Amino acid sequence: MIVNRLGDLERAIMEVLWQTDSALTVRQVSNGLPQNLAHTTVMTVLDRLAKKGFARRERDGRAWRYRPAATREAYVAELMLTALAQTGDRDAALARFAQSVSGTEAEVLLQALSGLEEQQVSETEGDSGGRL
Amino acid sequence: MRALADAVLLAAVAVGSVRSARAMLRASWPRRSPAAAILLWQALGLAGGLAAVGALVAIGVSGQGTRTGVLGGLAALGTRLAYGQVFAPRQPVLLTSVRLAALFAGFTLFTALCGVLVMAFADAVNARGRQRELLALLAHGDPKVPGALVVDHPAAAAYCLPGIRSQIVVSVGTLDLLAPAELTAVLAHERAHLRARHDLVLIPFTSLRRAFPRSRVIAQSYRTVALLVEMMADDHALRVRGLLARELATALLRFGTAATDAAPAGAMAAAEGELTARVNRLLTPQPPLPRAAQAAVVLAAALLVAVPLLLLVIS
Numbered sequence: 465m466i467v468n469r470l471g472d473l474e475r476a477i478m479e480v481l482w483q484t485d486s487a488l489t490v491r492q493v494s495n496g497l498p499q500n501l502a503h504t505t506v507m508t509v510l511d512r513l514a515k516k517g518f519a520r521r522e523r524d525g526r527a528w529r530y531r532p533a534a535t536r537e538a539y540v541a542e543l544m545l546t547a548l549a550q551t552g553d554r555d556a557a558l559a560r561f562a563q564s565v566s567g568t569e570a571e572v573l574l575q576a577l578s579g580l581e582e583q584q585v586s587e588t589e590g591d592s593g594g595r596l
Numbered sequence: 597m598r599a600l601a602d603a604v605l606l607a608a609v610a611v612g613s614v615r616s617a618r619a620m621l622r623a624s625w626p627r628r629s630p631a632a633a634i635l636l637w638q639a640l641g642l643a644g645g646l647a648a649v650g651a652l653v654a655i656g657v658s659g660q661g662t663r664t665g666v667l668g669g670l671a672a673l674g675t676r677l678a679y680g681q682v683f684a685p686r687q688p689v690l691l692t693s694v695r696l697a698a699l700f701a702g703f704t705l706f707t708a709l710c711g712v713l714v715m716a717f718a719d720a721v722n723a724r725g726r727q728r729e730l731l732a733l734l735a736h737g738d739p740k741v742p743g744a745l746v747v748d749h750p751a752a753a754a755y756c757l758p759g760i761r762s763q764i765v766v767s768v769g770t771l772d773l774l775a776p777a778e779l780t781a782v783l784a785h786e787r788a789h790l791r792a793r794h795d796l797v798l799i800p801f802t803s804l805r806r807a808f809p810r811s812r813v814i815a816q817s818y819r820t821v822a823l824l825v826e827m828m829a830d831d832h833a834l835r836v837r838g839l840l841a842r843e844l845a846t847a848l849l850r851f852g853t854a855a856t857d858a859a860p861a862g863a864m865a866a867a868e869g870e871l872t873a874r875v876n877r878l879l880t881p882q883p884p885l886p887r888a889a890q891a892a893v894v895l896a897a898a899l900l901v902a903v904p905l906l907l908l909v910i911s
Contacts, residue, residue, distance in 0.1 A: 471732045474732065474733065475732060475733050478733050516729065518733065536734065539730050539733065539734055540734055540747060540748060540749050541749075542730060543727065543730045543731070543734065543747055543749075544747065544749050544751060544753055544767065546723065546726075546727060547747075547753040547755050547765070547767070548751065548753055556716060556717075556719075556720040556795055556798050556799050556802040557719070557720040557723035557724050557727070557757075557795075558723070558724070558727070558755040558756065558757060558758075559755060559756050559758060559786065559789040559790075559794055559795060559825075559829075560753075560754065560755040561754035561755065561782050561785055561786060561847075561848075561851060562754075562826075562848050562851045562852045562871055562874070563852065563870065563871065564752075564851075564852055564853070564854065565852050565853065565871050565872075569869065569871070569872060570852070570853045572872070573849050573852060573853050573871065573872060573875065574849075574853050576849060576875065577846060577849040577850065577853065580842060580845065580846055580849070580879075581846070584842070
């Protein structure tokens with residue numbers, strides 16, 4: 465993996481932080497990266513991540529140690545909650561393809577779906593029959 | 597007396613807008629030509645808001661003795677207040693107090709309407725910003741969905757982030773759920789949202805709902821316009837060559853009925869019937885309104901906005 469843009473750099477560094485349970489020094493983060501980067505570069509990006517709230521830093525003697533503010537799964541869950549939440553004031557933020565249904569409507573729609581699939585199967589069979 | 601006549605007319609426009617909104621909620625033609633219907637809905641909202649504010653301000657500036665509409669009256673009143681004359685000369689104090697109260701109410705309504713609009717927009721921008729930040733750390737591309745970002749989660753999700761740096765996002769759950777043609781349909785639907793900036797169409801209704809959370813007409817109007825926007829995007833998606841209405845319909849059906857067990861806690865289900873309405877519309881399409889009828893709708897929308905504007909400026 466070639467790390468070039470700042471966004472990719474942040475992402476690569478978060479991957480390193482997510483891989484371990486312990487807080488890492490800048491050097492340890494550097495060693496975990498797939499390519500060699502200047503110490504100051506890694507420090508700057510870690511600092512940015514801390515400012516954005518994705519990383520937490522703690523003092524360890526003279527050095528800073530960094531750990532992720534939340535697990536990767538927690539961030540994925542946050543993304544998906546916004547993506548799936550269907551009421552509230554955030555409605556205008558995203559445009560969703562469709563909202564999920566439940567109960568009787570879901571049952572009726574599932575029947576409609578299997579009906580459509582049968583129709584498609586019989587048509588395909590009809591096509592191949594025609595060609596033969 | 598001129599300003600009072602304006603006030604009565606503007607109040608009539610405001611009441612008429614609400615009544616027309618109720619009629620639009622019951623009408624069946626909007627689903628045949630969603631774009632024209634959405635335009636009319638926008639006009640109803642704008643005219644209703646302008647007229648309600650305008651009527652209050654018109655009462656407030658009545659008795660200024662000008663002939664240049666409500667805004668002219670407002671200018672005259674401003675000049676008078678600048679000279680320190682709170683109460684107009686040769687007018688009863690009670691009448692002046694009522695006028696000032698109406699003026700105050702008009703300004704409050706105007707500020708509130710503009711305020712919620714700005715807030716709704718700012719909230720949407722913030723929520724999208726957070727999404728972009730998270731996506732930059734978590735999402736990746738996938739050859740199955742060129743141009744879209746993929747999030748590793750088993751629940752089915754597909755959405756787009758409108759804006760200058762627009763982005764389409766799907767979950768791994770969606771990739772597993774849908775056939776290639778259905779994925780194409782989903783992407784086409786989302787691209788239609790992005791191209792036509794459907795988020796901007798919905799913002800006034802989001803903010804109205806925020807300003808009047810208890811109003812049932814506004815809540816229903818919001819849902820109706822949101823559904824029309826989805827139908828419009830469905831129509832645009834079908835313009836992609838080789839894409840069948842049935843593929844979009846099965847994508848909707850699979851997507852909407854995907855087990856929500858995988859969804860993280862806190863996600864909620866939609867209002868009953870919207871998905872069914874979209875699927876039915878795709879499978880048994882009705883012809884769009886005749887061109888003449890569509891033109892009439894556009895004309896009605898233009899008139900609806902022009903009347904309160906003219907009353908405010910010239911009259």
